[in-house]
Amino acid sequence: MPIPRFHCAMPLPPGRRVALPDAVARHAVGVLRLRDGDDVILFNGDGSECLGQLIRTGKGAEVDLKATCAPARESPFAITLVQGVSSGERMDYTLQKAVELGVTRIQPIMMKRTIVRLDEDKRVKRRQHWQGVVIAACEQCGRNHLPEVDPILDFHEWLATASARDGVRLLLDPEASQRLRELPAPAGAVTLLAGPEGGFDPNEREMLRRLGFLPMSLGPRILRTETAAITAMAVIQGLWGDI
Incomplete structure (x- = not known):
């Protein structure tokens, strides 16, 4: 199963823990039923993505951010x-x-x-x-x-x-x-x-x-x-x- 990906419009510094926005947390926890320690990928639109691990916090969720990378997935022309x-x-x-x-x-x-x-x-x-x-x-x-x-x-x-x-x-x-x-x-x-x-x-x-x-x-x-x-x-x- 592919690692779930979530768009989060905020800074995503590796090595930090960030709280998922409410709507994203509801989708991750309530819809996808992700559990503590599950891998997730966050991206904010700047071209990079950050691998992390989910931590459930009641109805919310946080992510421990690990490594960042910037895979080439854009079209060769606009x-x-x-x-x-x-x-x-x-x-x-x-x-x-x-x-x-x-x-x-x-x-x-x-x-x-x-x-x-x-x-x-x-x-x-x-x-x-x-x-x-x-x-x-x-x-x-x-x-x-x-x-x-x-x-x-x-x-x-x-x-x-x-x-x-x-x-x-x-x-x-x-x-x-x-x-x-x-x-x-x-x-x-x-x-x-x-x-x-x-x-x-x-x-x-x-x-x-x-x-x-x-x-x-x-x-x-x-x-x-x-x-x-x-x-x-x-x-x-x-x-x-x-x-």
């Missing part, structure tokens, strides 16, 4: 996923699998054919939820850097800032003819844009092409929004990355 917001579990699934496939940054955007509608309060809460999905995915897959989930932007808000972004820009478009395997290997950053459940509005597609996004096909079948981005990332990592 991948930004610009994802048209989808509803409920679909968006969660996309973010979870994107983390497993090495995404660096996630920018959710509201597009003309986005089905779900979110007021400002719901946008803040949804972003917090998605950051939790990202943390849980990092705990599972072994990553020690946390991909950032940016605030949700409307399409035109995001477009106003997108011109400053560097790297290869790819638009996942079922109407495109070019395939990913026909591209040269990216030299650095990759920005990947996937539409919402309703697909792209023609005006949005045209504005993205003018901005330098290359329309890319993922084959003859139309993929769902929760599948398209992670399929593209898997192909990118398989062609030029670490898969």
Whole structure:
């Protein structure tokens, strides 16, 4: 059984004992049923991880920190996923699998054919939820850097800032003819844009092409929004990355 991993947003100095945050302690003790002396791994997002031993303290828990290491588990190039917001579990699934496939940054955007509608309060809460999905995915897959989930932007808000972004820009478009395997290997950053459940509005597609996004096909079948981005990332990592 793999050693359980927990994200703790605090310093993790080797040789010290630290108290686990309440939510982490509840998960370790109440859900996973860890016992005194069980090995755990803690990470705080700085790229390193620290092996330790659990000490139960009633309903809480502490960890005696031992050795620290910084394993290389990040993608060889930075991948930004610009994802048209989808509803409920679909968006969660996309973010979870994107983390497993090495995404660096996630920018959710509201597009003309986005089905779900979110007021400002719901946008803040949804972003917090998605950051939790990202943390849980990092705990599972072994990553020690946390991909950032940016605030949700409307399409035109995001477009106003997108011109400053560097790297290869790819638009996942079922109407495109070019395939990913026909591209040269990216030299650095990759920005990947996937539409919402309703697909792209023609005006949005045209504005993205003018901005330098290359329309890319993922084959003859139309993929769902929760599948398209992670399929593209898997192909990118398989062609030029670490898969």
